Amino acid sequence: PLGTDRLGRDIVSRLLWGGRRLVSISLLAVTFGLLLGVPYGVLSGYFGGVSDTIAMRFVDGLLAFPGLLLYLLIVTLAREWKLEGVWNDLILIFALGFAFSPEVARLARGSVLAEKKKEYVEASHVVGEKDSYIALRQILPNIVSPLIVNATVRLGYVILIIAALSFLGLGSPPPTPDWGADLAAARDYMEKAPMIAVYPGLAICYTVLAFNLFGDGLRDILDPRITER
DSSP states (O other): OOOBOTTSOBHHHHHHHHHHHHHHHHHHHHHHHHHHHHHHHHHHHHHOHHHHHHHHHHHHHHHHSOHHHHHHHHHHHHHHTTOOTHHHHHHHHHHHHHHHHHHHHHHHHHHHHHHTTSHHHHHHHHTTOOHHHIIIIIIHHHTHHHHHHHHHHHHHHHHHHHHHHHHTTOSOOTTSOOHHHHHHHGGGGTTTOTHHHHHHHHHHHHHHHHHHHHHHHHHHHHOHHHHHO
16 A cells, blocks of 8 residues: 555554554563562652762762663674574563663652552551562562553654664674664655655654553553642
8 A cells, every 4th residue: 555665565564563563662662661660769768868878879870871772782783793683672671671760760659758658658667568478579569550551652762762773783693674764765766756755754753652642641540640630
């Protein structure tokens, strides 16, 4: 329905296949970032003191390092080690998830600092519950909402990063369908067949917009203050 690209390949098929891979990598990267950042932030905020200060200075150091440079560094090393196929995707998932984890850790820590002052936490201390149980089984379920919303919005950003890396030639090697790589390859045909570049560009745009709107909708549903208004 959308025609073919410069090599005669069906554009719709490449968009669908490339979109499946792109969304899968984004979901796995964000999930990996949550698995790293949430326990780190929860335990840091709950125990506080010197350990919290040291942990947050480490997070601040990671946040000060430009994320795009980290992606480029790790992906370039993967190329030098000749990691291809599944290994290339795993390296990309690790890089994106690791770069996402400091932001998750700060959000989790801030939510825990507000939550641990509530009465049910004090009641748990009174009855003799262990600190690890209180932090992970009582406080953590009550701070899931902002973490889910942040992760959903972050999915759109991760998709943009993956597309940008592919556009720069650091994504999956051809002929693997990839929106960013297809967009880069279509630059040479902008005058003769501009729609070859328009279709993957629209796919990226609408996918990011969809995840952002989904995140806004989740925030409206999960935030009780918005529901009350």
